Amino acid sequence: MALPDAADVQVEVARFEAELARAASPREAQAARDRFLGRRNSVVASWMQTIASAPPEQKKQIGRLANELKQAVEERWRRYAAGAEAAARPAGAVDVTLPGRARPLGHRHPLTVVRDQMEEIFSRMGFALVEGPEVEDEWHCFDALNMPAEHPARDMQDTLYLASPVAGDAGAPGDRRTLLRTHTSAMQIRYMLAHTPPIRIVVPGRVYRRDDLDLTHTPAFSQIEGLVVGEGISLADLKGTLAAFARDMFGTGSRLRLRPSFFPYTEPSAEVDISCWKCDGAGCAMCKRTGWIEILGCGMVHPAVFEAVGYDPERYTGFAWGIGIERVAILRYQVEDIRLFYENDLRFLEQFPH
């Protein structure tokens, strides 16, 4: 073996450091240490052995180099061991990457999520939240809303009638409910009969139609009805109210478009479109390339409705609207099939907020 010189000390120290860095476990690190510092066959031990065979004038020099190497390696080992100790897991340590233990959390139904948001928006605008019965009588559901007996909306086609009447408000004699309400507007009548203007209410609730179950129709669905009655209420107020709602519900850039339409209980009547929130009016698949999404029907309360509840239509004016909650939910969540809302499949429900 060649006699070690000063440069060999640096080389061996670097080699030891590299082996420590490569060590994948404490056992491998210990083996590396033993290869350099061990009593037998280690690097330091072999340098010591060369002293015996070295020329006398070099013995002292080699002894000094061997000692230098030993101290340098020991110093690196001490530093390594201190670091390794710090990295070791303390007693009672847990694997923090294991999953936590959580009580399961349920989810609100998407129709509730949408309804809650609308209730919140209208509450903030000063609307009172009111609910009404789902079983109704012909007068509240049709007659009082300017739909006389021969009106098309009263055809058996549209309305689900009860085979036998159901009692109405507890104890009210003669209050016999004969049908499932076809719109929440029936509650407008009940509320106006019980209150005097000014009125500012929204009525969320379930309504029923004699419709087949398919991709876009259900025999029951949910609405939010709005009603404002007072002195000097105009169509401009209706526009302003719905525009404010649209900005809150569908984004601050939402624009509103009113198209004249026909409902027996409002005059003038209109359908309301909102600028498509997906393409901002440019035209996309969701808005069928029109840039607009039809969202609700509305109008100024028909004077005949005021007469039915004993309000003076000369003194009071007002507006009303009805929004389909399913329709908004379908568009917002891009649900292809309305039946998903009624299947109650957890894989669907769990995609909505708690």
Place this chain on the structure above:
Amino acid sequence: MRLLVSWLKDFVDVPGSADEIAGTLGLRGFEVAGIEPAGPGDAVIDVEVTANRPDCLSVIGLAREIATAYGLPLRTPAADPDAAIALAAAPAGGADRVQVIDEDAALCPRYAAAVAEVIPVATPAWMAGRLQAAGIRPISAIVDLTNYVNVELGQPMHAFDLARLAGGTIRIRRARPGETIRTLDGVARTLEADMLVIADADRAQAIAGVMGGADSEVTGSTREVVFESACFDPASVRRTSRRLQLKTEASIRFERGSDPGAPVMALRRAIALMQQMCAGRLSGPIVDRYPSPRERRRLRLRRARVKLLLGATPPDAEIVRILEGLGLEVAAAGGGWDVAAPTFRVDLLREADLIEEVGRHYGLDRIEPTFPPAMTPTPPPDPRIARDRLVRRLLTAAGLSEAVSFGFIEARAAAAFAPDGGPDAVSIANPLSAKFDTLRASLVPGLVDALAHNRRHGLRDVRLFEIGARFAASGETRGVAVAWTGNAGSEHWSGGGRDVDFFDVKGLVEQICAALGAEIRCVPAATPFLVAGQTAAILGPQGQAIGLLGVVAPAAADRRGLPRQDRVVVGELNLDALDAIGVPAADRTRPLPRHPAVVRDLSIIVPDALPAATIRGTMQAAAADLKAPLAGTALFDRYQGQGVPEASVSLSIRLTFQAPDRTLTDAEVQQSVEQILAALVREHGAVRR
């Protein structure tokens, strides 16, 4: 209404493409379902006409809207043979070739007729083309020209074969009881006594305003025809059409209200077309039975009212232009206008209707939005809304997801889950499907079906709840129900999973009731769809029925498509009944105790049939005489098995003693424990462990 653009241009020189015209119609209240090309430079606009505008089920009606929208003149039918829409100069009255007797002027306010000799010709191609564009199949020259007039002017017409009318008579009368007629579609129909028919001397030859009869149908061998152009009562036509389930181009127009002013004009248009086509020769005057001619409706329109309702002020000139364009007669009169509505506008009944017309053509987009000022403070919301939200919050926090089902179910499901066999169920008179023929008396069947749906899709742990209306003959109530199957908690690597049982759902029930301030108790109950011995009725303090709780019987689960071996626990509460017994939580907090509580555990062996509620009652009764006030008892272990005799159970009860005014001594606590034990020994033969 399928509107051919070139036909429209007979009436108004509207510039622009079909797309632009469609867009204009859309913003004037006529939704456009589609646009189809129809030959070179032409198109059909499919217009959805709302039920209040029967006048627009015609080319002239939509042309009037377009003319008003664009501010263009409208060409109206005129007696000039060179006019775009020419009317024949036909005399009225005189010697009748046909005798017309109107027996029911209420259901038939006007009936006009004319007789013509038929000249056999083919329908000209231009007419056949226009009819086809309008969605009407050409049949023969005579029939086609009546259909043409219907589309063009909105006046349904009919042609009878005069030779087939017994006695050369047209008698407008109600059907005789049991009278039958074979209609043009070949169907034999039995009529009801209040249906209006057009009869000859013997029998019904047409159902008025709905469909003609096959016997007097115009055929290739017809020599003479009678053209009918009439006005029928809308309600009567609607009733008849609905009861016969027969909807036609004519009935759709009549049931919405036809123009009593139109029949003779339409007849003159038909004659002009007949002469133009050389399809026939008029053989007499026009017979017109119109005993009480309709006045135009006179209405008042106030300028201030326009401003009030629209929240905008269209200029006077604009208002007048719009109304005159729509065919109204307008005269300025202090603060507004006196207006006469044409007879074809059956929908213009009051001032608000006129304001809608102004708004429609002024443009709703030109109205600047405002926000209605708050007039009064907002009243509090319906208390049910806050209550339902609280219940929903509790249940989602407990790991249940919210379900929504229809309010109705199939009778079979309703019966399977009726507590007492379901005689009280409310059924639907006209269900569209047997799946939805019964109103739900309970929310449980809907949830069980939802569980079955989820199990079919491979989910094992399903926890659902629903808040909604339930129906019975006694009325509508709102309830909450839960249904739970699978794991009681969630799967975790540390273990501890177990299946849901009765007490998981009972815990939910207790939490909801506590949150609503209602004190309830459970008593054993029996109902066919729940497992015997694992069923409880939930009662209020005075025994009021609040709800039901239990494990679903395997047979009931199986019937709704759930695996028999699944344990399904359900519970349902009547929220309205809970409201009635709930006591609102006190607003004041209790001061925290100043003296420490002392806790003692007591283990006893008692018969296992003894209800926990009875033991609780005994301890509370004994507590009345104690030196150390008993602040609470809690059962923390219940054990049966080795070391406990047969039919017995070991109970470990934690007793908490606390006095508000002093620290309790060991001696008085010990004495109190002994007293409680003595009561348990005395009452139930309890043995201390």
